[in-house]
Every structure is written in C-alpha cells, then in structure tokens.
Amino acid sequence: MTQNAPDSSKVADAYDEITTVVAKLWNGNLHYGYWDDENDQSTFGQALDRMTDEVISRLDPRPGQRILDIGCGTGSPALRLARRYEVEIVGISISPRQIEVATEGARAAGLDDRVRYEVADAMSLPYPDDSFDGVMALESMVHMPDKVQVLREIARVLRPGGRVSIADLTVHEVSAQERYNSAGASSTEETYAMARFDEYGDLLEKAGLIPTEVTDAMRNTRRSIRYFIEGALSCRDEYVRAIGVEEFEKRVEEARRIEHTPELGYALVSARNPG
Ligand code: SAH
Numbered sequence: 620m621t622q623n624a625p626d627s628s629k630v631a632d633a634y635d636e637i638t639t640v641v642a643k644l645w646n647g648n649l650h651y652g653y654w655d656d657e658n659d660q661s662t663f664g665q666a667l668d669r670m671t672d673e674v675i676s677r678l679d680p681r682p683g684q685r686i687l688d689i690g691c692g693t694g695s696p697a698l699r700l701a702r703r704y705e706v707e708i709v710g711i712s713i714s715p716r717q718i719e720v721a722t723e724g725a726r727a728a729g730l731d732d733r734v735r736y737e738v739a740d741a742m743s744l745p746y747p748d749d750s751f752d753g754v755m756a757l758e759s760m761v762h763m764p765d766k767v768q769v770l771r772e773i774a775r776v777l778r779p780g781g782r783v784s785i786a787d788l789t790v791h792e793v794s795a796q797e798r799y800n801s802a803g804a805s806s807t808e809e810t811y812a813m814a815r816f817d818e819y820g821d822l823l824e825k826a827g828l829i830p831t832e833v834t835d836a837m838r839n840t841r842r843s844i845r846y847f848i849e850g851a852l853s854c855r856d857e858y859v860r861a862i863g864v865e866e867f868e869k870r871v872e873e874a875r876r877i878e879h880t881p882e883l884g885y886a887l888v889s890a891r892n893p894g
Contacts, residue, residue, distance in 0.1 A: 645663070652843045670757075686709075697736070709751075710736040743772065744776050755784045791815070844878050
C-alpha cells in the first residue's frame with residue numbers, strides 16, 4: 620500500500636464540493652469507461668455503462684437478492700443495476716451531498732422502492748452480519764487507507780457464499796502514485812491510497828474472502844482520461860467556482876499525467892465468501 624492515509628472526512632468534503640458539477644457530467648457516473656479494444660467505437664457514455672456492467676455482472680445477481688453498493692456516488696450504477704436485475708440495493712457514500720442527489724435520482728426514476736442510499740463509512744459498516752447477497756465497490760476502494768479492514772467488513776455483512784465485485788485504481792509500482800500526485804492536486808494527495816495490483820489477492824485472503832479473479836483492465840479504460848479532461852473543461856467556470864482555479868488546473872494536469880504513467884493498473888476483482 621502507498622503511504623497516503625486519507626481520512627473519511629476529507630474524502631466526504633472533496634466529493635461534497637464537486638457533487639453539483641459532476642452530477643451533470645457523464646450522466647452521474649463517477650468512474651472510468653470500458654472499451655473492448657482500440658477498434659471499439661463506443662461513445663464514452665456507452666463505455667461508462669459497460670464498466671458498470673462489467674462490475675455488476677460479476678455479482679451474478681438473482682431476483683430478490685440484496686446488494687450493497689459501497690461508494691455509490693450520485694447513484695447511477697445502482698440505478699442501472701436495479702433496472703437490469705430485480706434486486707434490492709443499498710448504496711452508501713461518505714458524502715452527504717451525494718446521498719441527497721442519489722436519493723432524489725432514485726425517486727425520479729421510480730426505483731426508490733428497491734434502491735435506498737445512506738451516508739455510511741465503509742470502514743465500519745452499520746449493518747448486521749450476513750445481511751447482503753452481494754457487495755460491489757466501483758472505484759471507491761481507492762479512497763480507503765486500510766483495504767483489509769474494509770474487505771473484512773464486506774466479508775462480515777456478506778452471507779456465506781455471497782459474491783464481491785470491485786473495480787479499483789491500483790499501482791504496479793509504489794512510485795507511480797507519487798508521479799500521479801506530483802501535479803499537486805489536493806484531491807488526490809489527500810484522498811487517494813492506491814493498493815498494489817499484485818497484492819489484491821493477498822488483501823482479499825487476509826480478510827477471509829476467496830479471490831476468483833484479479834484482472835488489469837487499464838488498457839480497456841485508459842481512453843477515459845481524454846473524456847474526463849474534456850468534461851472538466853466543458854464546465855470549467857462552474858468547476859472553478861467549486862474548487863478554485865489553482866486546484867482545477869492541477870486536476871487537469873494530473874489527469875494528463877495518467878496517460879504517461881504506465882505503472883497504474885485498473886483492477887477488476889471478484890471474490891466470494893466461503894460457505
Ligand atoms: N461508484 C460510484 C462513485 C465512485 S466515486 C460511481 O461509479 O459513479 C467514489 C465513491 O466512494 C464516492 O461516492 C465516495 O463518497 C465513496 N467513498 C469514499 N470513501 C468512502 C468510505 N470510507 N465510505 C463510504 N464511501 C466512501
């Protein structure tokens with residue numbers, strides 16, 4: 620693990636301040652897209668949904684199941700899950716503002732009977748043992764300094780035999796996070812703690828989970844960066860009002876650096892609880 624130790628309140632503040640801006644971009648999806656290969660002509664919107672599908676299909680959801688979405692953002696992935704499968708979903712985020720927007724979105728979509736969002740910290744889940752059939756975490760683990768602690772909490776609330784599906788930004792070399800951070804954006808310096816790609820299996824096992832897949836999908840997703848930059852620049856004024864011009868410039872610079880940081884990995888991870 621890298622040395623950053625983000626604390627939850629900083630992560631909450633960072634997401635609270637940009638919620639209004641980013642909720643409009645990318646149809647409320649706060650994650651990378653997925654393309655099959657260089658010839659895949661899918662739009663960014665299609666690729667975003669495809670990434671959600673990559674994560675939710677690994678849960679193999681069955682009608683009537685209860686799924687926990689850790690780090691639900693403004694709720695788009697959970698709504699997609701609810702539309703595709705007859706399941707119940709609890710989405711949690713550390714950002715109260717995101718939960719407000721997500722709750723409103725579920726109501727507007729007419730899905731609030733099956734999708735509920737709550738403010739909660741994944742490092743200490745407010746749910747009883749064995750209360751979910753599946754747990755997903757789409758690009759939220761990167762903010763949690765103690766992965767084993769979160770994975771233990773996941774294993775605890777998951778029923779025996781239940782599935783876990785995670786998408787997480789990782790590094791192949793520890794120095795990569797320093798390079799990534801070197802643009803100096805406070806958002807990443809204070810809120811990112813990337814795991815090493817090749818330690819993911821061990822982290823899962825330490826938490827009592829059985830890893831079934833750890834795949835690096837960076838080559839399927841790297842194209843996203845271009846769209847992140849384009850999206851941010853398209854609403855520059857509003858973004859700058861939320862975070863200030865200096866931080867905005869640093870974030871754009873940082874996004875550009877990702878393209879030149881080959882040691883970053885994008886882990887698609889599946890695991891299950893014993894039993
Ligand atoms: N999964 C969503 C959002 C990804 S952004 C999407 O794909 O659109 C990362 C999310 O993780 C944010 O919602 C953030 O609030 C959440 N998060 C980060 N640390 C958290 C923690 N300790 N507990 C709960 N949620 C957390």
